[in-house]
Amino acid sequence: MTQRDILIKVIEKIDKLGISYMLTGAIATIFYGRPRTTHDIDIVIKASRRYINPLVHSFRDKFYISPEGIEDAIAHKTMFNVIHEDSGIKIDFWMLQDDEYDRERFGRRQKHTIFGEDFFLSSPEDVIIKKLLWFKDTDLDKHFDDALGVLQIQGSSLDFNYIGLWAKKLSILNLWKKLRKHAG
Numbered sequence: 001m002t003q004r005d006i007l008i009k010v011i012e013k014i015d016k017l018g019i020s021y022m023l024t025g026a027i028a029t030i031f032y033g034r035p036r037t038t039h040d041i042d043i044v045i046k047a048s049r050r051y052i053n054p055l056v057h058s059f060r061d062k063f064y065i066s067p068e069g070i071e072d073a074i075a076h077k078t079m080f081n082v083i084h085e086d087s088g089i090k091i092d093f094w095m096l097q098d099d100e101y102d103r104e105r106f107g108r109r110q111k112h113t114i115f116g117e118d119f120f121l122s123s124p125e126d127v128i129i130k131k132l133l134w135f136k137d138t139d140l141d142k143h144f145d146d147a148l149g150v151l152q153i154q155g156s157s158l159d160f161n162y163i164g165l166w167a168k169k170l171s172i173l174n175l176w177k178k179l180r181k182h183a184g
Contacts, residue, residue: 020046022109032124033149
């Protein structure tokens with residue numbers, strides 16, 4: 001199975017369970033910005049404890065999944081992963097955080113067609129914001145470069161006021177200014 005096939009199968013499974021989601025990370029970055037390689041799939045989900053058994057049941061064939069991992073992720077609002085056994089492709093499920101920004105960005109998710117299928121993606125503005133937050137936390141250049149690619153490709157279609165507002169609230173305004181300077 002290819003990464004494309006796995007993405008489609010995973011989204012079919014969580015859709016069937018009625019779990020709200022949005023694609024983030026490299027998939028969203030590539031969609032809005034510049035192509036790059038990625039070896040995992042990042043998905044933010046809105047899930048409670050009642051989804052633990054249905055998730056385990058849904059992914060039990062051809063995937064490694066840990067019920068304890070899901071329970072811990074839900075309890076602590078972190079993440080769990082599912083690994084496709086044949087390919088080794090990892091799907092990171094990030095729990096929707098109970099904070100103002102995460103609720104806002106989840107509410108702004110957008111439906112787009114990728115690989116001929118409809119998926120919910122984080123908005124391009126929120127991809128930039130999250131990439132700047134990851135850069136601030138990790139100091140890994142790939143996050144800054146990803147944000148730069150989205151900014152350069154999306155350009156004037158972006159809501160700069162929205163990004164500026166959240167950059168200020170999330171204490172990354174200096175990184176947002178630096179990113180805009182690099183973009184020209």
